[in-house]
Amino acid sequence: MSQTTATAGSIPKPSRERPPAALIGPWAWMRTNLFGSWWSTAVTLALGYIIVRIVYALVMWGVVNAIWTVPYTPTGTANTAACQMAQGVGACWAIITDKYRLVLFGRYPYEEQWRPAVVVLLFIGLYVVSGMRRFWRKELILIWIVTLTVIGVLMWGGILGLTPVPEDSWGGLPITLILATFGAAFSFPLAILVALGRRSTRLPAVKFLCVLYVELIRGVPLISVLFMASVMFPLFMPEGITVNKLLRAQIAFILFAGAYLAEVVRGGLQALPKGQAEAADALGLGYWQKTSLIILPQALRLVIPPLVNTFIGFFKDTSLVLIIGIFDLLTMGKVALSDPPWQSFSTEMYISLAVIYIAFCFAMSKYSRNLERDLNRAKAR
Template identity: 45%
Template sequence: MAGESMRDEMIEARRPPNAHRGVLKWLQRNLFNGPINSVVSVVTLGVLVWALWPFVQWALIQADWLGDSRQACSGEGACWVFISARFESIIYGFYPEAARWRVDIVFALMAGLLAWLAIPKVPGKRWAAIIAVIGFPIAAYVLLLGGHFGLMHVSTRNWGGLMLTLTVATIGIVGSLPIGIVLALGRRSKMPLVRAVSVVFIEFWRGVPLITVLFMASVMLPLFVPTEVEFDKLLRALVGIMLFWSAYMAEVVRGGLQAIPGGQEEAGKALGLNYWQRMGLIVLPQALKLVIPGIVNTFIALFKDTSLVLIIGLFDLLAIIRAGLTDSDWLGFATEGYVFAALVFWVFCFSMSRYSQYIEKRLQTGHTN
């Protein structure tokens, strides 16, 4: 039987499968794969070109890029000379020029750690996490604030620009997630007092605007501490932002916890695991995987809301640009400043969004077969 099933002649050559590669193949498959789709694509592209072409002309074709004063701008297009002339203050704020190398080191360390954690093929993720949680905050504190190891002390009053925006966003994100997880667990607790405290905390912070929270952190918080204790203005803002967004994070995490079947925790009980072991090893990993989009959405909202620190006298990226617009040498270039600020915020927010989608696909969050 085995011999009868064997072929004794060569199989005829077959045509290769269609390779859907290249720009033309992508356009044909996605935009022009039928009469109706082709018409809709042409009309949509025409409307986009008609609407965006004036902006492209203003921002790129007729723009002025080189120079150090407004005399270098012709007035026909965007004057990006304003951004290039004030680029250092946009990045560092009022940080002393002689000490800006310390900020550069912190930026480099942050970029290196993010790449270490984000790129799957790079080994040593556990060490990267330990360094990111313990080592990096200590190094950043020593370098940015100074006053140790012979480094000049730089008050947080001189912090500003993109450096301040990233500081507030990073600490807010890192602080709000664990607090939100604890609050979510507390709201589902079977202990009445713990559940009541968690519910009151979450509903209180979700019921007030962030602007009010920042005002309270700046004005009211010092009234509740001893007079000899001095709270830095930046520290007050960080505390307010972490507490505010931890309440929203708690509800996101609670949604993930409620999506996990009760049998998961019961199985942990059957194995003899205590509460924290069941949560840490069984329930929370599944819940957090389910709510990755909600967590990243909260992170993006937090990042954008860092611009509100202006109301308590902190000059973040947007505030530094607005301060530059009050300079008599640069009056009339508000559009360029706001477009640049919007572009920076969009780059960071879009990067977080895309990375979250990559994590979802990697972890198969959708549970599709």
């Protein structure tokens, strides 16, 4: 009797046997997703063949048969005869080794180009620190102020023994990062205020101005906004006061980005249930307390993908400043191709520039996906 009771009351040990290899692992995934039927198998094999051919051709052109360096004449001119002979068979990456300083730093004085190089590193470090959630405190504002001050000192010079460099000599990657960073930093708060103003029911005049601003800016292309900032903005300044081209372009970017981001933020505000605002009102919170502590955090979490998508678009749109005489990264690539020995190798130059743009845009996209996943995970808890 006791033996029967002990046997019946015993808890069976969980089985430690692993599932069959046919049900899990890469082979099972391939069999299910790539070779699940004769049609799927045929498409997989055809696409695999095309991909292998493309990759093989790119490796042969870009690595195996590529020209990495070229000799120089006594006058310092590149001898591109080897690249001309290999054209169509191998890439000529020698154009990058010869022109990378011009492309990255523009016409900045050669001996002082360590300064824009440090500026690029400071920008990247600022992005990394700003992306870490443990730094999302009030001290982050101080970090931004100090970093941007150091960047301004390095670029302008004139103090601490640094040679002064006018803005007309700036160019390349620092210009792209300056326009994108300041544009995002100032347009985002502007967008939040405009989105809140457009939803206002107690201030019809403010709502009208916000609607007018958004519709006017969104109704014209960025090129038109840049032209107006370059040509018309100085007309509204007091006599004797001039604004340089870079600042005018920066203002145009801030206004343009603010209009588009305002609609993204407004979409997040409209997607939020009204119960959140009603609960905040029941707690006796004021308008700004309710908005900053309850409404905005939830609304912004809902629109992380379109926000980052908009930032990526503006990062690439910085190349349009060429039309008002500012030489960004893409423009400096075109300037490098104007050198007669290298005019035939635009493919290599544009591929290199595309890699830089893709690196920054992919980093923003990857960060947004991770941030969205972490916030959703916290919400699920």
